[in-house]
Amino acid sequence: MMGKRKWIIIAIIAVIIIAIAVIFIINEMRYHYEIEEIKQYHYFVLSQDGKYGVIDKSGNIVIEPTYEAVQIPNPSKPVFICIRSYNQENKEYDTVVYDDQNQELLVNYSNVQAIPINTNIETIPYEKSVVTYKKDGKYGLVSLEGKEITKPIYDEITSMNYKEGTFLVKQEEKAGVINMKGTVIIDNEYETIASDNYYNETTKNKTTGFIVSKKTQEGYRYGYIDYRGRTILEPEYTELERVNEVSSQKDLYFIAFKDGQAGLLKNKKIILNYEYEDISYNSLNDIFIVQRNGKKGVVNKEGNIILHPEYDNILFGGMYLNTEKQNETFIFDLQGNQVETDKVSLTATDNENYYIAIDENDIYTVVDQNGNTLIDRDYSYIEYLPGNYFIVARDGKNGVIDSTGKLVIDLKYTSIFRLNDTNILQAEIAEDKTIELYNFNMQKIASMDQAIVREYEPSENISQKCIMLASSDDFLYFDMSGNSLEAKDIFKNSQLFAKKINEKWGFVDYDGNLRVQNEYDMVTDFNEYGFAGINQDGKWGVINAQGIVVQEPIYELDWIQPSFLGTYYRINAWYGDARYSNDVISEEES
Numbered sequence: 001m002m003g004k005r006k007w008i009i010i011a012i013i014a015v016i017i018i019a020i021a022v023i024f025i026i027n028e029m030r031y032h033y034e035i036e037e038i039k040q041y042h043y044f045v046l047s048q049d050g051k052y053g054v055i056d057k058s059g060n061i062v063i064e065p066t067y068e069a070v071q072i073p074n075p076s077k078p079v080f081i082c083i084r085s086y087n088q089e090n091k092e093y094d095t096v097v098y099d100d101q102n103q104e105l106l107v108n109y110s111n112v113q114a115i116p117i118n119t120n121i122e123t124i125p126y127e128k129s130v131v132t133y134k135k136d137g138k139y140g141l142v143s144l145e146g147k148e149i150t151k152p153i154y155d156e157i158t159s160m161n162y163k164e165g166t167f168l169v170k171q172e173e174k175a176g177v178i179n180m181k182g183t184v185i186i187d188n189e190y191e192t193i194a195s196d197n198y199y200n201e202t203t204k205n206k207t208t209g210f211i212v213s214k215k216t217q218e219g220y221r222y223g224y225i226d227y228r229g230r231t232i233l234e235p236e237y238t239e240l241e242r243v244n245e246v247s248s249q250k251d252l253y254f255i256a257f258k259d260g261q262a263g264l265l266k267n268k269k270i271i272l273n274y275e276y277e278d279i280s281y282n283s284l285n286d287i288f289i290v291q292r293n294g295k296k297g298v299v300n301k302e303g304n305i306i307l308h309p310e311y312d313n314i315l316f317g318g319m320y321l322n323t324e325k326q327n328e329t330f331i332f333d334l335q336g337n338q339v340e341t342d343k344v345s346l347t348a349t350d351n352e353n354y355y356i357a358i359d360e361n362d363i364y365t366v367v368d369q370n371g372n373t374l375i376d377r378d379y380s381y382i383e384y385l386p387g388n389y390f391i392v393a394r395d396g397k398n399g400v401i402d403s404t405g406k407l408v409i410d411l412k413y414t415s416i417f418r419l420n421d422t423n424i425l426q427a428e429i430a431e432d433k434t435i436e437l438y439n440f441n442m443q444k445i446a447s448m449d450q451a452i453v454r455e456y457e458p459s460e461n462i463s464q465k466c467i468m469l470a471s472s473d474d475f476l477y478f479d480m481s482g483n484s485l486e487a488k489d490i491f492k493n494s495q496l497f498a499k500k501i502n503e504k505w506g507f508v509d510y511d512g513n514l515r516v517q518n519e520y521d522m523v524t525d526f527n528e529y530g531f532a533g534i535n536q537d538g539k540w541g542v543i544n545a546q547g548i549v550v551q552e553p554i555y556e557l558d559w560i561q562p563s564f565l566g567t568y569y570r571i572n573a574w575y576g577d578a579r580y581s582n583d584v585i586s587e588e589e590s
Contacts, residue, residue, distance in 0.1 A: 033165050033180050035128070035129075038128065039076070039459070040076065040459075040460055040528065041057065041076065042056060042057050042075060042076050042077075043055070043057070043062065043072055043075050043077075043078065043100070044056075044072070044075065044579065045070050045072060045577055046061065046063075046579070047065070047579050047580070047581040048581060049583065051065045051066055051068070052067050052068070052082075053066065054070060055565060055566065055568060055580060056100070057529045058530075058565075058566060059529075059531070059550075059564075059566015059568055062078075062080070062100050063082060063102070067082040067083055067084060068084060068085060068086070069083040070082055072114075072577070073114040073115075073131055074124075074126075074128040074129070075124065075578070078099040079097065079099065079105060079144045080097065081097050081112055081131070082095065082097070083095050093113065095112050095113060097112050106131075106133070108146075109133035109135075109142055110134055110135060111132075112131050112132070112133050112142070113131060113132050113133075114127065115130070115131060115132055115157070115167070117159045117164060123578075124577075127159060127165070128164075129144060129165070130142065130143050130149055130180050132157050133152065134152065136152065138152040139154045139155070140152035140154065141157065141180070141182065149180070149181065150178065150182045153171065154169040154170060154171055155170045155172070157169050160177065160208075160210075162195050162197045162198075162199055163195045163205050163208045165179055166178070166179050166185070166195075167179070168193055169188065170188065171188040172188075174189055175188060175190045175191065175192060175193045175212075176190070177193055177210060185225075185228070185229040186225055186229055189214075190212040190213060190235075191214055193210050193211070193212050193213075194211045195208050195210060195211075196208060197244060198242060200247050203249070207226075207227050207249060208227060209242065210224070210225045210226075211224060211240055212224070212225055212235055213235060220238075221235045221238065222235055222239065223236065223237065223240065224240060224254065226252075232268060233265070238257045238258060238259070239257035239262075240257070241255045242254055243255060245281060246286075253265065253301065255279045255280075255281070257274070258274045261275055261276060261277070262276040262277065263275070264299070271303030272288075272290065272299060276290045276292050277291045277292060278291040285316060285334055286301060287300050287301070287334065289314055290309055291309060293309070295309045296311050296313060297309030297310065297314075298321060305336075306321075306336040307321065307323065311323040311324060312326070315344075317344045317345030317346065317358065318345045318347030318348070318356070318358075319333060320339065320343070320344065320345055320346050321333070322344050331343075341371075342359055343358060343367075344359060344360050349384035350384065351384065353368055353369065354366055354384055355367050355369065356382050356383070356384065363379065363380070364382040364392075365382070366403075375390070375405045377392075377394075377401075378394065379392045379393060379394050380393050381393035385400070386423070388402055388403040389442065390402075390403075391416050391417070394411055396414075397411045397412055397414075398413045398427070399411035400425070400438075400442055402442075409438060409442055412429070413428060413429055413436075414430040415427070415430075416428075419437075419453065419455075419467065422467065422481070422482075423439060423440040424437055424438070424439060424445075424467065424478065424481075425438040425442075426453060433449060433450050434447065435451040435452075435453065437482065439481060439483075440482070445482045446478070448471045450472060451469055451470060451560075452470055452471075452561075453469055453470075454468045454470060454561065455467050455468075460492075460493070461492055461493045461527075461528035462490055462528075463490055463491075463492050464490065466478060466479050466480070466490055467480075470560050470561050471560065472560055473521070477489075477490060488510055491525060493528065493530075494525065494526045495509060495510070495545060496509060496515055496516065497525060497526075498523045498524065498525045498532070499512075501514070501518040502518065504519055504520060504521070505518055505520040505523040505534075506519065507532070507547060516543065519536075521537070521538075522534075522535040523535065523543075524562070524563070524564075530544060531543070531544055531545070531565060533563075533569075538556065539553040539555060539556055540553055540554075540556075541553035541555070542567060542569075550567055551566075551567040555569055556584075557569060565580050567582055568580035568581060568582050569581060569582070
């Protein structure tokens with residue numbers, strides 16, 4: 001009997017545990033949503049004679065350009081919000097939604113509009129999955145497929161900065177937050193709600209939280225709510241700031257003010273009491289500067305004192321803390337130990353053998369880990385490069401030296417910098433707008449006047465990450481290490497490739513056979529939609545993937561490497577919205 005009872009108890013406990021787990025999973029799913037990744041644009045806004053419509057990726061007109069404006073929330077889907085007019089009396093737009101067959105969509109919803117994203121890392125300017133609608137003066141959310149997400153109960157719905165898929169909603173002048181599933185994250189009980197703007201490469205904006213405020217008799221008081229809607233800090237602070245540079249998912253740091261005094265919090269725990277006039281974070285060294293009674297000090301992230309607040313000023317010099325006290329200067333390391341040195345700054349590099357030092361005259365040198373000087377040539381700037389090289393500057397000119405101090409790239413450039421994550425240096429001479437590229441062996445691989453650099457990311461049409469150096473009469477491709485590439489190495493879907501022959505441009509096939517006569521002053525390679533630009537006598541036209549001219553050169557475009565769809569050319573983006581036109585005007589007129 002006892003054994004049977006024991007198993008019953010175990011079974012009950014197991015059921016309870018499973019039930020709790022299921023409830024937890026269901027609750028988490030309410031807060032989880034996926035932001036759609038757009039791999040290819042299928043539809044674009046068409047601008048023609050001051051009116052707007054839609055074209056597809058083949059350059060065919062889908063919606064005639066007869067509207068005051070057109071919104072395409074998701075360029076991979078045939079959902080087009082066409083705005084006919086704006087009523088000044090009721091402050092509403094007259095909108096209609098069509099698909100690519102000119103069939104009306106969302107017919108049960110009025111005043112449908114895309115939701116603008118003012119701050120986003122992508123180029124698409126709208127929320128990609130949901131739109132707003134309006135009924136009886138109230139707003140709701142509906143999906144692009146016509147699924148009602150919320151009833152029309154809100155006075156206002158807007159996107160949250162750096163928090164795509166999450167919305168600020170207002171009811172009776174009180175703010176709340178919902179997500180694209182309609183899940184209420186924060187109830188409508190706050191005066192203001194703002195994203196804390198937190199972002200990292202791994203979670204992107206998933207864990208971005210919210211600074212909220214309530215109005216009291218003493219004024220506004222601020223608190224913090226995390227991305228799941230859990231209150232971390234009650235609204236009791238006169239000022240509140242999340243330290244976004246601390247990228248820990250577990251620990252949130254806040255600089256908070258009470259009664260005019262600043263303190264430091266780690267999650268809900270006070271690690272520095274409210275006794276400072278100001279607190280600021282230095283992300284390079286992961287420490288805080290505090291100020292009390294007009295004097296400054298330094299603490300670490302656990303609230304431990306590195307330097308007591310007794311200094312008139314503190315400046316960071318890489319791994320050094322430069323302090324001033326009663327007109328005397330003292331230098332400390334990041335542990336608070338005083339250092340006897342003639343340097344005011346010491347910065348570690350990615351190579352443990354090299355440190356960049358700066359003296360009190362702003363002269364840069366390179367020293368080893370024991371402080372021995374390796375390079376000392378009166379440079380006004382030194383920056384380490386992978387390997388044994390350094391970008392240096394003197395008298396406003398930049399060059400590159402090796403670890404012995406030997407000049408390997410002449411001091412003649414207005415600027416030199418590493419191209420993002422490539423192993424390529426871009427060197428520029430401002431006087432004639434010359435761009436020269438060097439590989440990490442410090443060999444010059446290209447030089448062009450009046451040039452631009454364009455980067456390509458891998459996609460359905462592009463086989464690898466690479467860069468283009470282009471001017472008004474030439475262009476070259478390189479891989480991330482600076483090796484020369486041909487167009488056929490890059491564009492997977494193309495059958496024809498631009499080729500310069502006897503100072504004129506034409507197109508060759510994969511085997512190098514000339515398929516389009518070399519009679520053009522300039523061309524572009526074919527884009528992912530199968531169109532290339534052709535230039536004669538300063539005017540651009542368009543050729544298709546079969547080598548047939550679909551638009552004779554008539555467009556006066558001063559842009560380097562313009563883009564085309566059918567007979568249309570891409571014009572400047574609006575909120576990142578790709579727009580095309582066939583208006584025959586020059587860039588100056590546009």
